[in-house]
Amino acid sequence: MGFPVSLRVDDEGFSGAAVDGLFAWLxxxxxxxxxxREDSEVCRLDRGELEPGRLGPDLTEVLGLCERYRTATGGAFDVRPPGRRLDPCAVVKGWSVQRGAGLLRAAGARRFCLNAGGDVVVAGGPWRVGVRHPEHAGRLCTAVRLTDGAVATSARYERGDHIVDGRTGRPATGLLSVTVVAPTLTEADAVATAAFALGREGAAWAAARPGCEVFAVTADRRVRRTAGFPSVESGQVAA
Structure with a gap:
């Protein structure tokens, strides 16, 4: 899926077969x-080779989540913006990794950290998760303490202006980064991306989502942080 995945399990004697199952799922x-991938279900649907009413349950679930966030953002979050192909990656990443965490739990894992390209699901903490500074790769702007839950960040530093405001079809502006802590990575990742697509208003929108805590850095380098955001330390954000 274009990003590295790492796993730490601290349960003694945990089965390597379960780890193999996790990566087979991904x-x-x-x-x-x-x-x-031209032969993927997503590409086949985009080309009209799959009937929308006869999709499998997983793709149906993913597209339902995509539509939920499109509606909630007034179209800013859109997996098929004008003139572009269907691309549900903003939902698929968090959804699939969260399901992978469920596979680990089902196999008996009680304390683990699953990191997918910087978006993290943890269990049995406390765990400390660093949040990269949006302008300085070697620095953190904050760190999160989590026992059970997920944290996801959307920003421009890895892939440039890759998040598009579906209302305009142009790259989203207004935020340098937005980090969301939520009970699941399905929600944390999708809310972070949707908030970034909304631009400056995205931080307040994400903060209003039930169960979500937010740390955002605006384009003018101001920090917007919810009162319940579980940070353990923070650095200087301004350049």
Whole structure:
């Protein structure tokens, strides 16, 4: 799916077969949902080769989540913005990794940290998760303390202006980064991306989502942080 995945499990004697199952699931997701694989379900749907009313349950669930966030943002979050192909990666990443965490739990894991390209699901903490500074790769702007839950960040520093405001079709502006803590990575990742697509108003929108805590850095380098955001330390954000 275009990002590194790492796993730490602190349960003694935890089965390596369960770890193999996790990575087999993520490879399956890549094959089925990638917008870059011409034979994936997503590309076949985009080309009209799959009937919308006869999709499998997983793709139906993912597209339902995409529509939920499109509606909630007034179209700012859109997995098929004008003139572009269907690309549900903003939902698929968090959804698939969260399901992977469920596979670990089902196999008996009680204390683990699953990191997918900087978006993290943890269990049995406390765990400390660093949030990269949006302008300085070697620095953190804050760190999060979590026992059970997820944290996701949307920003421009890895892939440039890759998040598009679906209302305009142009790259989203207004935020340098937005980090969301939520009970699941399905929600944390989608809310972070949707908030970034909304621009400056996105931080307040994300903060109003039930169960979400937010740390955002605006384009003019101001920090917007909810009172319940579980940070343990912070650095200087301004350049």
């Amino acid at each position: 490879r399956e997701v890549d094959a089925r949902f990638s917008p870059f």
